[in-house]
Amino acid sequence: MGKARKFLSREQALIAELKESLGNARTLEDVYEAISHALLKLCEADHFAVGCANPDGTAGLQWKTDTVHPLLKDYAEWVQEDFVFRATVVQPNVVLNDVQMLRGQPLSETETFRRSAGAGLKLKRVLASLLFADQDLKGGVAMYRESSRPFSLRAQWFLQQIIPYISRAVARLQEFYALRFERDLLKAIAMGAGPVLMLNSLGRKVVDTGPAIPLLERWFAPHELSDGVPRAWVERVMALSRFDVAVDPRLESLTLERGADRLDVTFSQSAVSWGGRNLWQVRMHERAHWLRPDWKEKFTAQESRVADCLHEGLANKEISTRLKCSVETVKVHIKSLFEKTGTHSRAEFVAKGRRA
Template identity: 45%
Template sequence: MNFTSRELRLIREMERRLIGVRTFADIYKAIEDVMLLVCKAEHLAVGFSHVDNSPGLEWEAPTVKPLLQGYSAWAPRCFVYQYTLSRPNRAARDGVMLQGVPLERTETFEHSVRAGLKLRRVLATLLFKTRAKFLGGLAMYKESAREFSLRDELLLQSFIPAIKEAVDTVQDFQAERFRGDLLSALSREPWAGMVLNALGRRVEETGTARDVVNDWYPTPRELSHDVPADWVTFVKWLSSLDGVPPPDQRTLTKPRGLDTLKVSFKPSTVLRPGCTLYEVRIVEELHWMREEWSRKLSPQQLKVADLLNEGARDEDIARELKLALNTVKEHTKEIYRRTDTEGRLDFVTRGRRS
């Protein structure tokens, strides 16, 4: 289509501003006056998908923010979302999207009225890099009855490639910085760690976390998107609470023989708009004795062996376990026989888990 010299000047200015943007606010500022002037709109809203892939959008929409608060809850019933989702990266006007249904009969119109707005017209698009990578959405609104024209639709369509590229660049930049912040927070602790969002999806993890998960959850049915299913359920429960429970109520334990896996959850120290994140501390409490030896001993012999490892004398063991001294000596002799060792020092030295 042919642009007027004024439109061309505004478009070139917008493209210049989009070069080197680093934040979503930068994108909004770069396109706001051009979009509103060229398409003769009164309101602009731009939404960006969260860097942790959680549902919803992070909005830059100063004048229509009341309409978009909690939008993710009713978006599936919004005619704008329904239409543009089926036609990604394509601009569309309300007259086309409504397909003959009066605007006043839509839930979207009801929400705008409750938000104190009188929005009568909309021109919108959803932005996708690929079908699997959702970037965000853009909408312009009018309060007058005068509809957006086909020319307005074609103008927005011509803007989409430059805006989409800018959004993708910012999201890649922020995702990398976000990942660095998360890894920095996890690296302050000596244990294996993971970060989950409110749905229990993995956002980041330390290098050792995957080995621990694979060891303790070896079958696919125990996992949900590579995260232990019981962790996912627990995080969803935490996210549903009004407030954060005390630390002793934020820990899961998983026993395996004499070993225990302790997994504790806390709100992440890395904050992002729209992101509810939990840092997961993964600690293996492994029994000191090599597993093939511990399987040879009875429960009472294991108690005696633990005290031997702590350096206790026979008299100390008898007092601790409330046993006769001769009984303790019989247990120690049987322990050495079953493990083919020649006494206390040999047993403790060779019996330690490597």
């Protein structure tokens, strides 16, 4: 950025103040409040945003801003198309201006410009940096101008000087958020019995209870799963997460059947949120057939139906009516069931035949 620059006395005092404020920050809102006013004034910017990486590992950042939220609220969905992200990700912890980022590409041809215009913003100039530590994305800083006048080299230099302090602050935040996030997830999962998946709005798994994965592997073939989540469920959660259309309430539950076994599944928004979006809680309840498998494989299809009737406590006449056969035929089937299982009464058959 040219010859070496030095802090002015007022800038030195401001740096000391910002360092202290950032050191006391415990939330992203604290970080924003600590630096936004000073940076907006010193860099003569119209908008400011600071972001923290998502602890669930999804792409993009959770942003705090007072003025450009319409542009950044769904950032994870288009982050790879953002020219600011593409330029700063290959030069971490370096403040770049829009000219350095675009490298001759017209701003008006970018997805970022299109989305900003759609959000009612007139963004024409940018200063930004992605913050990394140990090769992991920790956060980001972005300043915007609505006028065509470029940011000064002095503004770019000043922002560069405080990047290390902002980086340490958001890295510390990520640790706080990750611990809080894990605690909230465990609380949410503990509020009910059975296997549970927690998915983000893109259908990606955030966490699961131990029984969930083996259960899904029993019900789905490997090619039907994406990172342990049924691909159809990923699409279902993405549909449930949409804001632009009315959601069909039938998407919130489903029942899968395989022979006599059933899997009841419910999709509900969790109280746990991240990046401004609620996570989805997917609870599963497997209803396995009551009859032990080693017995069931001995029976014919009709004998299995008679066995189910015995389990329900139906009398011979009731069984004959349901299965549309004679009472004598029902007796023949019951005798066969007893012979195949070594039992001598209905009560003994049902008691010994229950799945463990």
